[in-house]
């Protein structure tokens with residue numbers, strides 16, 4: 001049985017992408033709906049596979065079908081390939097199922113030879129045009145088919161221009177081009193030991209085979225590997241009658257989007273050039289005109305074009321990116337495809353298309369990529385400002401900021417306390433710089449990549465970050481950063497754009513992220529659809545407020561240690577940690593109590609009527625203590641200096657002893673989480689008291705509160721049992737003291753494997769589970785995050801040992817299995833157990849999809865990611881039902 005390998009455009013359709021490739025299918029579809037597409041045919045992807053099976057040979061069947069199609073094309077156009085009086089000229093282009101840049105280049109003007117070029121010259125009465133076409137054809141064909149580099153041809157043109165003292169290609173005359181062509185032919189003879197092929201049928205066959213061969217060229221093979229495109233898809237070949245935009249002032253060529261791809265506004269957007277071929281638009285020799293000018297220059301063509309754009313949008317139900325050519329006043333469509341767009345445009349177009357009745361809400365929700373929203377959920381540089389960029393680094397975390405330069409974390413914190421906006425500039429950052437990062441508007445490092453500490457922490461906090469800006473020579477000691485001859489000193493004002501990696505001197509105008517009306521509408525639709533709640537991770541009233549504005553339905557994680565880090569509290573926290581006796585510790589805790597109560601009051605108030613999960617103290621205590629190395633240096637200096645104050649020396653020495661005592665070999669696995677609460681229950685009791693007192697205060701004001709108290713790092717049910725008792729006893733005590741009862745729940749983080757493995761036991765003591773996938777990823781992989789991201793993780797990702805950073809996108813097979821097990825075991829013991837996720841993964845679309853499938857009740861993420869999570873949650877619901 002014979003296989004159909006060749007399809008005229010009118011025989012195909014848009015659905016036949018796998019057979020005709022993307023370009024072929026769209027050309028067929030446009031032909032089918034009656035648009036003016038230059039006629040042609042597509043040789044299928046199956047032919048490509050058959051070509052390889054036959055040992056890189058066109059089979060007889062293929063050849064016959066191509067000849068037949070060519071005959072039909074000749075009939076349709078009334079022209080003949082190789083006819084010296086009225087030659088058919090064609091373009092030959094590859095077109096795979098999935099668009100693959102780096103495949104074969106296009107060959108235009110195929111069919112020209114020494115005879116037909118004369119015919120074309122006479123027919124068009126434009127010899128210059130005809131010879132220009134011919135030389136372009138020789139050049140493209142020689143490059144693509146014969147493998148002779150463009151460079152040699154360009155050299156011949158340059159020599160000609162030098163000889164004639166021309167500046168531009170456009171100055172070459174018809175005679176000049178004819179001389180160039182002679183030289184081109186000599187070059188081909190010399191390089192291939194054969195004359196340039198003059199038989200158009202041979203030209204066509206060779207071109208087709210070259211397209212097939214290009215499927216397996218090195219670039220294409222590598223591209224497929226990177227993008228996981230199967231090798232057996234094959235490429236199609238499109239052979240299409242040439243139309244010429246360079247036939248005079250009634251011809252032209254252009255590209256246009258049916259809507260503005262940056263704003264989404266419903267206006268034609270694009271440009272064109274009169275008397276030009278496609279490549280001239282890109283080459284930038286002449287400045288193209290905006291598309292609306294076509295209305296004046298060629299009103300009839302413009303009207304028809306506008307109507308076609310409308311028709312294409314209605315047909316494809318999406319914004320299109322279109323290529324067209326006008327030949328002597330007649331419009332031809334050369335390509336249409338779904339147009340790429342910014343996040344703003346994606347949202348506006350999706351919502352507008354629903355309102356125009358072209359698509360439904362569900363389709364609109366699936367049209368916007370949550371990842372793209374990162375672009376618009378941060379402060380941005382006002383696009384109307386002209387920027388003077390002095391250096392560029394890696395765009396590690398989006399958003400823009402202006403501030404005064406500081407070179408260390410302590411300074412950053414100090415200046416920020418004094419009300420200054422600062423940008424922390426460091427060679428790199430380490431976990432010790434965290435307070436400086438918290439205090440800064442943005443972070444710039446000269447070393448490190450996209451997974452460096454600074455990048456990861458900044459992304460997590462939603463702060464702009466530029467990494468690996470090697471042009472910046474930072475001297476931390478003298479507090480300068482120089483870029484060539486410019487020296488930036490401490491206190492100098494600079495600006496940064498973490499989305500582009502650009503650094504500017506001085507202050508630039510920034511604009512706040514706003515959720516446009518369309519975005520609000522889209523998110524409202526998302527809320528109607530989604531079956532998983534979205535909360536925020538927030539630990540101060542401002543973030544809580546922002547979260548509500550962004551649509552969070554509660555707080556999934558309030559990290560109380562962040563409240564301990566404020567500068568005026570650190571000495572009291574240190575007092576508490578260094579206390580020798582229970583009484584001393586209690587004294588410090590009593591000072592902290594009203595502060596904590598104030599924090600909780602503010603947060604619970606912002607979240608009135610919504611649940612707030614408050615996690616009791618988690619990190620190792622040494623994080624609040626002075627740095628060990630620095631302390632050793634200080635003490636040594638005091639010991640060596642004869643005039644040092646002995647009292648000061650004694651105090652520092654005893655501080656050093658305590659810091660040494662608290663020093664841990666592996667703090668991530670050390671005395672942290674509930675282990676702190678177990679050894680020092682009074683710390684947790686103080687926090688719980690502060691929560692209840694704040695709650696009662698609010699209840700007295702008529703504000704409803706829903707505190708959920710969460711115990712971190714539980715690995716054994718007994719740990720939770722004990723901590724539950726501390727919470728309940730405190731609740732009872734406060735109840736008796738105030739005569740008021742607060743409704744609350746007690747739950748736990750599931751963030752070490754043992755907790756997930758014994759979730760049924762743990763559920764007996766928990767009202768809810770919150771999966772802390774940051775620590776669960778660390779402990780499941782046995783990676784310490786800071787070490788992994790700073791040292792070897794990028795190597796793992798570069799070498800495809802891991803597909804991606806498991807701290808950014810949940811490792812579903814490993815860590816995910818523990819999450820699923822945790823949910824199932826937990827619910828086997830307590831069917832109505834509430835479950836959520838509060839690790840960074842809660843704001844990442846693939847992980848959100850996983851959480852939905854695993855049956856979690858909510859995801860919780862940084863406030864600025866809440867809109868993204870709402871959309872991703874809706875998509876997860878739509879995709880999985």
Ligand code: PEP
Nearest residue numbers: 751772773774775838839
């Ligand atoms: C976690 O471990 O996932 C978590 C949310 O806690 P933290 O990041 O504060 O350790």
Ligand code: MG
Nearest residue numbers: 751772774775
């Ligand atoms: Mg944790």
